[in-house]
Amino acid sequence: MPQRYSLAAIILHWAIAALLAFQIAVGWALGGLGARGFTLYQLHKSVGITILALTILRIVIRYWKPRPPAKEGGWQGALASGVHFGLYAFMLAAPLTGWALVSTAKVKVPTLIFGILPLPPLPLPASAHEAFENGHGLIAWIGIALFLLHVAGALRHHLLIGDGLIWRMVPGRSRALLLALPALILIGFVAGRAIVPAGDAPASLARSAPDADTGEEADNGAQAINAAAAAPEAPAANAADNGSEAADEDAAGAPAAWSVQPGGTIHFSVGNDGETISGNFSKWTARIVMDPDRPETADIQVTIDMASASVGDAYKDGMLPNEEFLATAAHPTATFTAKGAEATSPGRYQANGTLTLKGVSKPQTIRFSLSGAGATRRVRGIASIARAAFGVGNGESSGSLAPQVAVTFDFSARRQD
Structure with a gap:
């Protein structure tokens, strides 16, 4: 069995992680922006569909290219597998529920992925809009929890156990990449916060x-x-x-x-x-x-x-x-x-x-x-x-x-x- 993931899997892993951090940063702010967040909302949709496409590609590669064997068994191994499964479910469910709530919204806003590719609405009843909206928010919080558990697990293996697990996701065991690749996650989050208009009050405050x-x-x-x-x-x-x-x-x-x-x-x-x-x-x-x-x-x-x-x-x-x-x-x-x-x-x-x-x-x-x-x-x-x-x-x-x-x-x- 290989001792690290394929290069394609590594690229997708870090790219999706950075995009998820960006989405979390932007998503926190959208609810309070009102009409001012229109452009940001469209970008949020575009990035979400991109994550969906990259996740599907990641799943295909996961079953096409051989993967490294599990490092742990027992309850620790089961927990790690559960977090991995949950992350894949989150990366699929979050953009899908977002797509669904846009498709069932009363105000029909056309979706153009990055202003170019039209995304057709899903054939769903408008009565399901509230359920999709609530589900999308809940899934986001679950995803944040899984994201933190995944990071904590990686740090445990690298700093406490010292079994070199993290090198599976670092090409050539490069120490420079070991620092640069996780930094992409921080950059994604900071970029998401940076493009949110400063000084925005929640919509409820603006209306009052x-x-x-x-x-x-x-x-x-x-x-x-x-x-x-x-x-x-x-x-x-x-x-x-x-x-x-x-x-x-x-x-x-x-x-x-x-x-x-x-x-x-x-x-x-x-x-x-x-x-x-x-x-x-x-x-x-x-x-x-x-x-x-x-x-x-x-x-x-x-x-x-x-x-x-x-x-x-x-x-x-x-x-x-x-x-x-x-x-x-x-x-x-x-x-x-x-x-x-x-x-x-x-x-x-x-x-x-x-x-x-x-x-x-x-x-x-x-x-x-x-x-x-x-x-x-x-x-x-x-x-x-x-x-x-x-x-x-x-x-x-x-x-x-x-x-x-x-x-x-x-x-x-x-x-x-």
């Missing part, structure tokens, strides 16, 4: 923070609106000239209809605990009737295809259509309508209308400016939307999102003759 935070976020949304309204535009004299020109062009008194030109944008952004999540809607239409010189004639309707929302991240984009956020299956479009507008300063306007989103209709104000001359105008504006009023972000993963969503738009419109 003083109401002043909400007011501050609302103030920030108002500041964003004011900033957009004050954005550089054509000089006031030019805006007045444009209004007079439009009045001349519509001598009959009928307000002009305007067609939106290709290339326009509708962006949205929301604060996420000090960071900003930004995205856009790629599909939308607008029907605009308005005489810039008589804003009370405005008749505006904007329809947005909610399934076209994207924040440029495959994971988060996969969450947007779900019930927690936009619920696009039941409510595929959002609509803003307004009858009439008012001038707030030359070339700048405010329209008080109605926003219908996720089947809920609420009053909504937008501010916009017009610039340009002739038959073409540039339209730029902003709105601050209270997402909770429309049930957008109504789940646990949304706890860190700011209450106000800033929506900005920028497009050109041409007068229809």
